[in-house]
Amino acid sequence: MTLRLEATVAARGLDVSLEVADGETVALLGPNGAGKSTVLGVAAGLLRPDTGRVTLDDHELTGRRVVPPHARRTALLAQDPLLFPHLTALDNVAFGPRSAGVRRGAARDRARGWLAEVDATDLAGRRPGELSGGQAQRVAIARALAAEPRLLLLDEPMAALDVAVTPALRQTLRRVLEGRTTVVVTHDVLDALLLADRVVVLDRGRVVEQGPAAEVLARPRSPFAARVAGLNMVSGRWSDGAVRSGGGRAVAGTPSGPALREGDPAVAVFRPRAVSVFREAPGGSPRTALPVVVTDLEPHGDQVRVRAGDLAADVTAHAAAELDLAPGSPVIFSIKATEVDVYPR
């Protein structure tokens, strides 16, 4: 099923156009309040867009007659599993088939199959109150799949779970999402890389960037994608061998990909590890020197991540101590031009 969704929702500042190909999994990334969940609500029919059009293949879901949620076959799985507390896990999973008119026995047989699919066969007889968060989310996945949705909508399905259980659940999702038309809202770079074929980045209700997951995360064009990928980004215009931002920052770098002309919009992207931190500007080297003020220090593996607003540098603990870094310290972030990737915005 191919999803085409165009929608504006004035109350949420949303204005997006989105397409998900048959069998494709699209990760919807973006900061809080970007409109990700709103998009899912519109697709599921829980939210009526002010203008727009939603189609699944040739089925028009909006328009003169808005198709109600129960007739859309778009299962929605949220952060909270929301298993019906009065039904066993098995009957929760059987709920979709039962609603579609399948008899109880046959619906339960199907439900058992789906529970097996998510490695939750042994949970069949339990009530939701007796399940852990991860187990409940497994059952909720089976329940969503058992409804045989034409479109699967996942809203941060692992955000509320213990980190210990997410890798296993992510593997399960990776397996069951194969070949299904799916939109998954996530904050997690691993979800985007492992589950999604394509990434769409939303910011303030607009699509700001999209492309294959690996490509977007390796060469982000939006600040949010850069943040998710753990990269520094300065965006501005290409001029005289450097990307110059509106705020007066200039980052020298090496253009890659299509040639840049003077004045073209461009981004300079570099890893926190490529940033050296100095108390005073190092003289006479072909480096970018950005005067910043440290806002935060946090441990990062065997290093210390020095945050200064939207930029970050990784230094050794020894260096951090030697520089006597603390929030409020004025420092210089210095980056070699060869470490900076520059490409069009």
Add this chain to the structure above:
Amino acid sequence: MTPGVPRWLLAPAALGAAFVLLPLVAIVARVPWSDLGALVTSEASRDALLLSLRTSATSTVLCVLLGVPMAAVLARTSFPGQGVVRSLVLLPLVLPPVVGGLALLYTFGRRGLLGETLDVLGVQVAFSTAAVVMAQTFVALPFLVVSLEGALRTAGERYELVAATLGARPTTVLRRVTLPLVLPGLLSGAVLAFARALGEFGATVTFAGSLQGVTRTLPTEIYLLRETDVDGAVALSLVLVVVAVLVIGLATRRRAPLRGPS
């Protein structure tokens, strides 16, 4: 340790509890235990008791049939004037029952608003057992609606939305998700409505009268007996007290928690 309350609060609290409990003790103390069996099973008493149970059960069923849709509409939809409708629907809670009975009389009585139409159809409601049921339903309905609407609001719509995306039609959602989730609220609402119907006196006497075996319910019988046969009145009162205690027990019984993982 609990935070507790100021010590001076205990005295008025004890006084209040005594004020509620002492009359119960007094009436139980006054019960003519030796004749109790005979008094409670006299023909008039039996008629009144059976009539009360029958009419209260019927009006409870009516309350559920009418109250569930009312609560669902009030809790799950929004329409202009909803606040006013909600207040008016709850009016019988605060209205003196006698006034309610008069209002019913001027609606369904022979010369009432709908009375003539009903008369033409050969139906006479006032002073019949049906009138008893109507009076009881009138006063008891708000109890069920209030209790159920509260339960519906607490339960929220999230489960219903999930059910819809799983392909459940609105009727299926109501039957398989909404009602099971608010079942405790529905049961306690029904129990309260039954209790209110059982104790109903003012509206019943006004609208239905007091004809033995037809409209004379237990409270009416007690009211009439208290002048001629005090022992009988007290014995029947005991029956109502016992039923009331049972009802409170049912309504406030701790239920198994129906909640997902938090």
